[in-house]
Amino acid sequence: MSADPISVLRATFGFSGFRGVQEQVVERVLSGRNTLAVMPTGAGKSLTYQLPAVAMPGTCLVISPLIALMHDQLRAAEAVGIRAATLTSVDDNREETVARYRRGELDLLYVAPERASSEGFRNLLRAAPLSLFAIDEAHCVSEWGHDFRPDYRLLRPMLDMFPDVPRLALTATADAHTRADILEQLGIPQDGLIVAGFDRPNIRYHIAPRDSVTRQVEAVLAEQPGPGIVYAPTRAGVERLAEKLGAKGRPVLPYHAGLDPEVRRRNQAAFVASEEMVVVATVAFGMGIDKPDVRFVVHAGLPKSIEGYYQETGRAGRDGDPAVAHLFWGADDFARARSRIGEVEAHRQQGERTRLDALAGLVETAGCRRAVLLRHFGEDPPETCGNCDNCLSPPKVADATQVARKLLSAVYRTGQSYGIGHIEKVLTGANDDRVTERRHDQLSVYGIVGGEEAALIRPVSRALQARGSLIATEHGGLKLAGDAREILKGEARIEIVVPPKRERRRRDGASAANPVGNPLFEALRAKRREIAQETGLPPYVIFHDSVLRDMAAARPASRAELAQISGIGERKLDAYGEEFLAVIREVA
Structure with missing residues (x-):
């Protein structure tokens, strides 16, 4: 029998309500249904398995790709009173952790995919009841994902050994193709997909x-x-x-x-x-x-x-x-990236080109x-x-089609083996020994760019390299590629962004949410820093800045009033409540 999720949310995590799609995901998990949740970073993904881990009998197995991440999440879970452990190659308490698991004393057990897919570990899992499989960073299971990890592909047999244990896959970064692959690889039905949206408005x-x-x-x-x-x-x-x-x-x-x-x-x-x-x-x-x-x-x-x-x-x-x-x-970034595409497996090259083109669209x-x-x-x-x-x-946009045609023509007529510095000298008619030695001052493109157009040569070169119309040779020169011929024929229009002049802003905290110069807020931060040093915990594990801001604004005078502040659960109230109340009394 599962505990009431709202009661667990309040008592363990100190929140009075869910955010975004958290409630929808938790409800599916508590009802035993398999789910893929695509939630932006900062949307509270970990709560969607930590809360069920507390509410449901048995142990939630969390599969995570990085040891450091597991240990970070372990600290945060223990800080709110969740019985948690990691089973990794660097832990020196592995035997104790296995014993705790066998005795049913763990709400959460964090492991890496390499361990989770091993036969010996699967046998261990049979020794105690499981409540949930949580697969974090689930995009690692897909070859279409940007961070493919082969060991994630080996998880399915383990999951299928426990058909009655629900599985929850979590990721912040998965396009439609990757999402479909995750569902298939982890055996999650199409109706199990919950997409919270990708926007990070802050x-x-x-x-x-x-x-x-x-x-x-x-x-x-x-x-x-x-x-x-x-x-x-x-x-x-x-x-x-x-x-x-x-x-x-x-x-x-x-x-x-x-x-x-x-x-x-x-x-x-x-x-x-x-x-x-x-x-x-x-x-x-x-x-x-x-x-x-x-x-x-x-x-x-x-x-x-x-x-x-x-x-x-x-x-x-x-x-x-x-x-x-x-x-x-810089343009050289795109040059290196395009050359690297040739080093990946042939069947992945088109996907990599598409990704790079999308990145070019973002920066341009x-x-x-x-x-x-x-x-x-x-x-x-x-x-x-x-x-x-x-x-x-909003930036100024310049029609640079003519400059682009002149630039591409100069690259072609000089033999497609020179860098932008030499091409710029040819186009602007510079009196340069290297230009004259190679008789590039005799070309029709010599000196055909002047005035305001000259300032556009390098931004246009950068834009053409970003979109793949110009690519670097192995010796650092430039050569035509992609849609260069269409541009030369006048069949494609090139617009570029003219970067605005950067205005230096004062460092005055205007972009931060924290109250500048508030003596109570600063005193609360100092107390948090002191506790962090004493306990060896990061300051944010004790309380987020938002909790301290709410304390400074509400100035609670009692334990009951402090408990009403969002983010203060029972465990943290017991551990730190009196110390922060003392600061409020002293400063207020």
């Missing part, structure tokens, strides 16, 4: 061409307080950028697979516990972290796909407070960024969102 999207990436990222950090993640495309880039950003005084740490494992562990732990640190990392960082108070995410290079971009930017603002996502891209659009993102995932959003760079400051 994230403000900014995308701009890369010029001096260090300066551009420094400007973001100067404007944005709070924790943040900066993604660099290579390990060497991570090291360089972390060193340069750290020299400005903000705490900055690097993270990538080439670092010593202990250094990685320390850097990740420091970031999780910090309220202001910046991590410069390769894109794998963040998958294992459920840190809700990340205030900004910066891409210092092009992500691999729109799905990847959505997932990586989605690591900001999981607490629902305002957050920003900046992307700085003069319209709403959010609308492009949401349409990619099959939604029908409004034309404007009011919370991206193009909506807030």
Whole structure:
């Protein structure tokens, strides 16, 4: 017999009601039906299996791809009184965990897909009642997904061994094709699909061409307080950028697979516990972290796909407070990405090209960024969102068809082996030794671009490379590809966005939801920081900023009044209530 879900929601999690589709998903799980829930990051996916795990008899088995993520979720579950454990290769209490499972003393057991699909582990599962299978990051099961993990394909036999145990698959990033594949691979009926929508309205999207990436990222950090993640495309880039950003005084740490494992562990732990640190990392960082108070995410290079971009930017603002996502891209990013497509299996190449074209559409659009993102995932959003760079400051759009034709013609007539620097000199009629030595000053395209058109050569080159009309040769030159011939014939029109001049904004906390200069709020944060240091827990596991804001606004005078604040369940009320009430009495 299951406990009443609203009672569990209030007592365990401290919430008076569900958000979005949470209730719909929980109802299906409690009634024993198989479900795929596609919910945006920050929509409370973990609650849809944690609540049933408390409400239903037996153990909920959670299959998760990353050990760090499991341990992060374990801390959060234990903090609200859920009996939880992980069974991973780095745990030194595996025997104790197995014994607890056999005795029926676990609500939640987290394992990796590699362990879940092994025969020995399947035999262990028979030793105690199971309440639910929760498959997190379920897009990993699909070859169509952007983060395919072969071990997820081996889960079906285990699931089918327990036909009476409901299965709940969860993901934040799955287009229609990937969703259909997940349903088939995990044996979930079509009517078990629940799509909550992909919009993250609290994230403000900014995308701009890369010029001096260090300066551009420094400007973001100067404007944005709070924790943040900066993604660099290579390990060497991570090291360089972390060193340069750290020299400005903000705490900055690097993270990538080439670092010593202990250094990685320390850097990740420091970031999780910090309220202001910046991590410069390769894109794998963040998958294992459920840190809700990340205030900004910066891409210092092009992500691999729109799905990847959505997932990586989605690591900001999981607490629902305002957050920003900046992307700085260059034409060379697209050149490298197109060359990499040739290295994947032949049957996946067209899908990869389609993904890259979609990414080009996102970075080159003069319209709403959010609308492009949401349409990619099959939604029908409004034309404007009011919370991206193009909506807030609509860019100028220039008809660059003639410049594009001249540029493509120059690339062709110079032999399709020179970079944009040389092509620009030819088109503008520069007096240059290399140009004259190769007799390119004798070509019909020499000196045919001048005045305002000259300023468009590089933006047009970037746009043509993004859409695949120009691609890089193995020696770094440019050659015609894609629809270049149609453009040359005048059969295709090229419009480009003229980037607006960047206006430096003061770092005044205007983009944050927290009350600036409120002495009670700051005192509550200080108390949270003190408890975090004493307990070894990240501050957000104790209470989110939103809970502290509500405390500062309501100024509860008693335990009963404090219990009415959303996000304070019975376990946290017992553990921390008196200490925070004392701060309120003292400061108020």
